[in-house]
Amino acid sequence: xxxxxxxxxxxxxxxxxxxxxxxxxxxxxxxxxxxxxxxxxxxxxxxxxxxxxxxxxxxxxxxxxxxxxxxxxxxxxxxxxxxxxxxxxxxxxxxxxxxxxxxxxxxxxxxxxxxxxxxxxxxxxxxxxxxxxxxxxxxxxxxxxxxxxxxxxxxxxxxxxxxxxxxxxxxxxxxxxxxxxxxxxxxxxxxxxxxxxxxxxxxxxxxxxxxxxxxxxxxxxxxxxxxxxxxxxxxxxxxxxxxxxxxxxxxxxxxxxxxxxxxxxxxxxxxxxxxxxxxxxxxxxxxxxxxxxxxxxxxxxxxxxxxxx
Ligand code: CP
Ligand code: NVA
Numbered sequence: 001x002x003x004x005x006x007x008x009x010x011x012x013x014x015x016x017x018x019x020x021x022x023x024x025x026x027x028x029x030x031x032x033x034x035x036x037x038x039x040x041x042x043x044x045x046x047x048x049x050x051x052x053x054x055x056x057x058x059x060x061x062x063x064x065x066x067x068x069x070x071x072x073x074x075x076x077x078x079x080x081x082x083x084x085x086x087x088x089x090x091x092x093x094x095x096x097x098x099x100x101x102x103x104x105x106x107x108x109x110x111x112x113x114x115x116x117x118x119x120x121x122x123x124x125x126x127x128x129x130x131x132x133x134x135x136x137x138x139x140x141x142x143x144x145x146x147x148x149x150x151x152x153x154x155x156x157x158x159x160x161x162x163x164x165x166x167x168x169x170x171x172x173x174x175x176x177x178x179x180x181x182x183x184x185x186x187x188x189x190x191x192x193x194x195x196x197x198x199x200x201x202x203x204x205x206x207x208x209x210x211x212x213x214x215x216x217x218x219x220x221x222x223x224x225x226x227x228x229x230x231x232x233x234x235x236x237x238x239x240x241x242x243x244x245x246x247x248x249x250x251x252x253x254x255x256x257x258x259x260x261x262x263x264x265x266x267x268x269x270x271x272x273x274x275x276x277x278x279x280x281x282x283x284x285x286x287x288x289x290x291x292x293x294x295x296x297x298x299x300x301x302x303x304x305x306x307x308x309x
Contacts (some may be wrong), residue, residue: 002304003119004127007136007174008200014303015178019144021299026292034065038298041071042307048074049102051082051128053109054232058268059129062293063106063301070298072103092113095121104304107131110233125304132167132233138267139171140294143179145289148225149263155180160258162186162248165193168227168267173197177206184209186217187242208215214247214254221258226250228271242272250274255283265289282290289298 007015025038032038048067050060050077060076067074083089091114098105099122107115108129128136134146143154150157159181161169169185173193176183185193185275189212192198199207211217218224229245230238255262264284266274278284304309 001125001306004300004304005115005119006128006134007171007178008141010136010178012151012178014141015143015175017308018140018299018303019147021302022144022292022296023148025298026295029069030294031188032069035068037071038069042072042302043067043305046070046072046103046305048072048104048106048301049098050074050076050106051079051108051212052129053079053085053107053111054130056108056129058290058293059106059108062290063127063129065294066297066301067104070301075102075239091117092121096179098103099123104301127300127304130232131168134171135167135267136171136174137293137297137300138168139175140292140300142172142225142265142267143175144296145265145285145292146263149285149288149290153179157178157222158182158184158259159219160184160186160224161226162217162220162224162250162254163208163245163273164227164229164231165191166227166231167227167249169193170197171200172225173208176208177201180206182209184211184217184221184305186211186214186248188212188248192243194213200229205233215257218257221262223263223265224250224255224258225265226273227267228269229273230271236247245273248273252277252281 050063064074079085086096094117103126104125105122106127106129107118109131112133113130113132115128146154161172165187187207192210229242264278266286
């Protein structure tokens with residue numbers, strides 16, 4: 001059994017194994033319908049319990065389909081439906097019950113410690129379905145999408161992030177160390193990545209490149225990624241923050257500084273950080289990116305259940 005909480009804590013060779021398995025499984029499903037089960041039904045009889053303390057469209061649906069396609073099933077809970085959410089039961093007891101009824105647990109929360117606490121009391125794997133510090137299933141799937149489209153290992157590509165230093169970027173930074181790719185970040189001066197994240201990069205003897213000018217960050221990019229300026233857990237003055245990012249929008253002019261065949265990715269949902277012209281352009285691969293979450297998360301589930309070959 002393995003947990004999937006933060007990319008920085010997962011060995012690079014395991015992350016690569018997950019991507020290889022996802023590629024093979026995706027290829028073999030070309031003629032199958034949405035709910036048809038993969039040959040061998042590797043997670044038959046398994047129950048995945050998902051709990052969302054905040055909104056989700058893609059993560060909940062893609063995990064629903066992922067476990068279904070592996071032969072298992074899922075139950076999705078809102079935290080306020082549990083005694084735990086009302087303060088009427090401890091996390092320890094809740095974790096023990098989840099482990100009694102279920103085989104795996106996904107948690108989306110505003111509190112990173114809660115994931116760690118659940119990990120301590122669960123006897124089933126826990127997957128981070130997004131927390132303030134990271135969004136690991138999203139970013140591993142994005143690496144898959146990039147390699148699928150570019151037909152090259154990501155270590156041979158220039159990746160640029162334009163936007164807030166948030167959970168998705170933290171996971172992308174962790175991925176840049178694990179997969180050894182060049183990462184440029186374009187962000188305002190007062191929105192650079194967290195010191196703990198930068199120290200971890202240094203400790204691993206790697207470098208990321210931070211720019212406060214979007215043009216410089218985008219020169220020669222093979223891929224430009226972005227995300228909302230205001231994240232779900234942001235308790236900021238939204239108007240002020242959005243105005244501080246006014247020079248950090250993904251526009252067609254900006255994309256023209258990147259390589260000719262540069263692609264644009266966005267985890268979604270989107271805000272005003274990307275021009276419609278870019279979002280709906282041929283270079284934008286956001287729908288393929290969203291679809292691939294099913295394929296990669298299947299292999300993440302197999303990894304967590306100890307069934308990845
Ligand atoms: N990208 C992503 O995680 O989307 P949801 O918030 O809709 O799950
Ligand atoms: N950074 C965003 C990602 C949403 C999928 C958030 O945390 O809201």
